[in-house]
Amino acid sequence: MNRLLRIAFALLIVLTTFAGKINAADYSLTPVPMKLTEKDGSFTFQKGFKVSGSGLSDEMSAEIQKFVDAVNLATPLSASVADNDASAAVKVTMTDSKSLGTEGYSLTITPEAVTIEAPTAAGLYYAFQTLKKLMPANVMAGVKDENVKDYSVACLEITDRPRFSHRGFELDCARHYHSMEEIKRMLDIMAVYKMNRFHWHLTDDQGWRVEIEKYPRLLEVSSIAPNAYWYDFENKYEYMLNRPYGEGLYYTKAQMREIVAYAKERHIEVFPEIEMPGHMVAAIAAYPEFSCFPEGDHTIWYRPGVSQDVLNVANPAVIEFCKDVLTEMAEVFPYEFIHIGGDETPSTNWTKNPECIALMKANGWTEPYKLQSWFTKQMADHLATLGKRAVCWNEVVTKQGADVDLAKDANIVIYDWLGSGTSVADQLGLQAVWCHTSYYYLDYGCSNDPGEPRFMGGAVPLPNVYNANPFGGTPDTDNHLGVQGNLWTEYVAEDAHVEYMALPRLIAIAETGWTPASKKNLDDFRRRITADTTLWNYNNYTYGRHYLVNDQQSPSKVMPAEGEYYRLVTRATNHERAGRCIELVRKGSPLISSKHAAEGRIWTNTQVANTDANADWQLWKFELDPDGSGLYAMVC
């Protein structure tokens, strides 16, 4: 066997499992915990291990059961729950430590045992998410993998709690419908990265996708546009459908409840967005009497933009309609927030509509936007009677003419997408969530590469997302609730495309939402998300490869220079590389035709890596060996 590995001519490399300490590079913990201390050694989960709780609430005991179920789903370990068992491998106790907040936990892993303390079920859930993330990736993925034989985790001490209480993801399911399965897949990803708010955008000019029993025409008429933009993500071309789009593409109340329950298991609160009084063209198509000009053209839109055709807020039937819709939403969504939009509402039609003109005159309003403030306040008050709270886009406090006192009275939460909402919210003492277009809009491009699918706005590459300072870098306060990534879908038709736009940029937002700013590091984040492709591959997620390690220099090939000596360095864990054969695919290799591999890529013969798309090539890199004497691999 050669001591030096001359990669240009190497054939197959076998990597062996090493015993002993598991190094930092062997696990990938994202978001980075508030405090983490590495210790020597590792803890191995043995077959039949027990998880024991003492003094726990029912909700906390349920978290233990969920962890045990997750382990048993993905491994042959046959874990079980035990009560008050001092000999259990994993011991959970309730703590009333105020320092952990409502979502924090502490986790200690020694060679003998795993000990968790948490004050709440949410904290305990996040402790188990951390533990699962430290284990081989198939556990978090929920996938059995017979190649994984060893379930060990590094010895660590972690004390953790999030920086922000709101760590959100918004998905537009109005412009293009996205399947129940896709929403659940995105909730799964959110849960892996400890995000806790799903903002479900359900209505817009291009489609109404939510069942409202009192207004059946919203599904019969408003869900179906005459046409739609389409982007075929796999084949990479765009076109207009040139046929109606949307029939049957909506969510029933039962389906929405299913999503709420699925998210709840993952400690994610779901809140709906029903846009009003603008972005209402689809509803107006079914109920033209709600428009300022009922006799006009109310064709449902199928292109992006902002319509002048807004609700006639001076019509009492419109107020009743909006309240009815919110009442039905409040029955389905159990949490405090209901998003009522409020962005991009032109007031031109109000200035021409006799009822709106009369209402302005009666109140002495000179600014037409006062009509929107008046409308929004009524909706917020209505929601308050239902035990809910209105949350809105930042225009409700920043638009010329907005009545900020009404917004303050209504205690509206401001979703700052323009960057101007935070300072006004601060002045008013209102809470805010930061989702600035220039940083956290996931419908903006992943890069400026000519090959990118069409996108809104400009490009917001991963480093811009990762390095953004929420709330413009102003100090964290209790009113700065947190962060959110927004994914609008004017140009995102297919489910795989949703994942491509979100992954990994949404994870950068998740880390910003959780990890103390001082502990963030882009290079280390790139290392960790590169390693996490193993996790994503188990469930065939689609993701952008921009900014995975090595991707910048060489997006499709890792062929080293001929005549140089290299060492092969892996980001994979010992478990992941155990028993693998790794091959550098050469020109003319039969793998190219038989396995869809590509010249210059690393190909592995087991597990998730047997297709080109799934190849774990990015988990490996060649480093020029400074001494010319690398001893990091064996040729087989």
Ligand code: ACM
């Ligand atoms: C928005 O992007 N119009 C909130």
